[in-house]
Amino acid sequence: MSENEIVKEFLVESYENLDRLDRDLVGLEKNPEDNAALAGVFRTIHTIKGTCGFLGFNKLEKVAHVGENLLTRLRDGQLMLSPERTTALLGMVDAVRQMLKEIESTDQDGENDYPELRETLTRLLSPTAGDAGKASAQPSPAADVATKEPEQQKAGSSPPKQENPPEPVKASPPAPVEPPVTPQKKSGERKPIRGKIGGLLVERGAVHAEDLALALQEQEKGDRRRLGEILVSLGLAKQEDVMAAQQMLETKVRDAAPETIRVGVNLLDKLMTLVGELVLARNQLLQISNTVEDTGLQAVSQRMNLIATELQEEVMKTRMQPIGNIWAQFPRTVRDVALGCGKEVGIEMEGKETELDKTIIEAIKDPLTHLVRNSVDHGIELPEARVKAGKARVGRLILRAFHEGGQVNIEISDDGAGLSSDRIRKKAIERGVITAEQAARMTEREIFNLIFLPGFSTAEKVTNVSGRGVGMDVVKTNVEKIGGLVDLQSTLGRGTTVRVKIPLTLAIIPALVVTCAGERYAIPQVNLLELVRLEAEHATTAIEMVHGVPVYRLRGRLLPLVYLSRELKLVGKLDSAGSNDAAVNIVVLQADDRQFGLVVDEINDSEEIVVKPLRKQLKTVKTFAGSSIMGDGKVALILDVLGLAQRASVVGESRERPAADKKAESAGSTGEKQTFLLFAGLGDSRMAIPLSILARLEEFPVSQVEMSGTQWVTQYRGQILPLVRLAVVLEERRHRLRALQAPPAPDSGPIQVLVLNHEGRTFGLVVERILDIVEACADVRSKATRAAVLYSVVIGERVTELLDIPAILQIAGVNTMPAEQATKAAGVAN
């Protein structure tokens, strides 16, 4: 093994160990008596220190060394683990991780040798630092360790031992400088394998059976020393023999470890692709064998079918990882966030061993982290508030993972304050995300799920952790990217549960194959609810119309129907939408939380298909999730049910946004993102202003609009707010004057007003309809075509005109009110 490989292995090993350290340290803080964990932490650091000394990473060694010193004291019971010490140790873990990264990229352990950290760690060595009082009161843990910890052999002074089989140093172990063979005072915490070592010694003829019995008696009388030591001290065995026997035992233990080898992820990916190809070939073979009358061939193809299926399952398994791998970092995350905002949070995990495909694990890591942080930061209340509400001081955060119907469910629950649907509703209306009427119609659950919309945050104050309003939408988009769903349930005062549903794997999925206009399409089984077939004579009456929109009564509930041929603009040989004499096949699908029926020409079969992503030339087509090669070698497209539902407007307008945002990103624009308020201009056109100049969105009844000369005004927070009508500003000059002077029609509905701040002045811009708040890059520009417009940009695939506020004010000839007053007024009102 070359040195490079040794370093590489060292890195892999150490990263894994560090992740465990985070977990163990946080666990220790909760339960300082857990000497097993403490010993584990010590061992990890010790191994890293030993190895990097050997590999010549001196700075890393230095840092690990001071950490080890502190850990030695802690382990020996001379010091207690205080939060300060935990923080310092976690800091050390971070430093080590940083240096490992440095090593990974530069082969050097970097310039920084963390003098402050080392100083802190050294300072904490003294019992007076932190909570010294407890330390002395603490009984030596040595006594009970012997029974508790079977691996407690790595005392500080013994030579660095290799814990795990693939330890890189094994190839050329660091020479133990001074083999400290003499048993130490703290030897009580070594060696638990009493019977075994005794047996071995007798077996080797180093000790007589009677002597062993004697020593065992000593132990029963209360001698807490190890058996080997007792034997040596009584002069019944030689020191060397005891050491040798100990080493043999260790080797045995090591050999007993399950056999594992490290395999590169690339190799697994390659295997997966090959198995995918094999599955395709199998599908083709099955199709051929079904048409050929040959029992021999059929037998072989059946067998091949079984083998291929099994092989596929097994290969999939190699890529599976327990979700615990990513959860492992959460105790640390929770601790840090909780400490940062003065909360007390305990984390519980259920179903750590639930397995998921590697690619999915990677994809959900960030969303889950965000959800966990969010729960701690916003969900769980401050300890005082919790006590006041009659809850335990320490908040509970529960992570739960389990399999259900071929999918994995992950729940993140907290017993915190919960969400207030009223507050979200108010905020959503305020932000123009939904209208008041819409809000009134929405169920509580729909309201809760509004927080997944971009630019939505209910946090009262913005902290450095989350609550900036970006995040929850990112969580949703990322989960949806891998075919998952996010759902949120909350009870005010009781807590919040976020449920993430994700598929097990992405590479091969079960799908229903349908035909429409002569082409086959695959529908992922995940979205499929049921199939309904209406016979021709029944079809004409069963499909009813709601103002031109076809619906079907599915067990008494109206199911909107979407014709695939119409949505895809297919010129079908068999347009079932128009013909009355054909049976109608309805595929009932679930998109988001809505159901709809997809009408197709034919329903073929369900099949396992290998998903191949669409190339970028086709990324713009939202109705397809990918493509796959069918049994006959032809390519079929996989329908993106959500995309299709959006296209057919089954799911609401609001869902258009994340897609639009994504588009803006994928367009490859490098420009900085800005948040815009979108609203309808004249006709169908869209207009926007940067959100930064917007003070508030308001709605006034026409009766509140008054005329001041030719100017529309309204009383707003004790001020006179001039109103500029966008429609009038955009009118052509000759019509403008007349329009300008027209008072509002008394019978028209309430007017939508954007209260804007411009150069210290405030005015209201009356617009037709507020559409949306989006984050987008505005660097695809073209020149303005009219006076009140700065330039046109593309936002969310639509050409949008960005308003030129000074020009508008000039055209309207408005006197505006000073902004300070307005904001002051607004502040009071808030």
Place this chain on the structure above:
Amino acid sequence: MSHTSQFCTFYLDKLLFGVELKTVQEVIRSLEVTQVPLAPQVVSGLINLRGQIVTAVDLRRRLEMEPRAADLPVMNVVVRSEDGAVSLLVDEIGDVVEVEETTFERPPETLRGTVRTMITGVHKLNDRLMLVLDTEKACQMTVESAVAGQ
């Protein structure tokens, strides 16, 4: 002796085009194409190239030329692009030609529009002109062409 380079040539409506030989993966006869509804018009569909799904770009449409008559045979020039293999649909395959740098000239200023971004220049062959196609650009769907299909 000046530097030479090899081009794979093909015809589109009597015009001779050339792409650098090293970007060409293979040339194959027409394959069954699966159409992609709602896709940009320049995308003719998807083809199964020995288990690999490849996007077929109708080069005539891409270069804003007259659409090919329905009964004309099609050839696939499969080129390697940043985003994997892409098949360019052409009328007919020509020879592989070796040209010297000296015969190269920039496209005339009068060549305008999106076509100009894809045609990097012209090699003056003995009997005719060979238009040099930038395959990377040809495979990239611009915003306009993507939107046009919707």
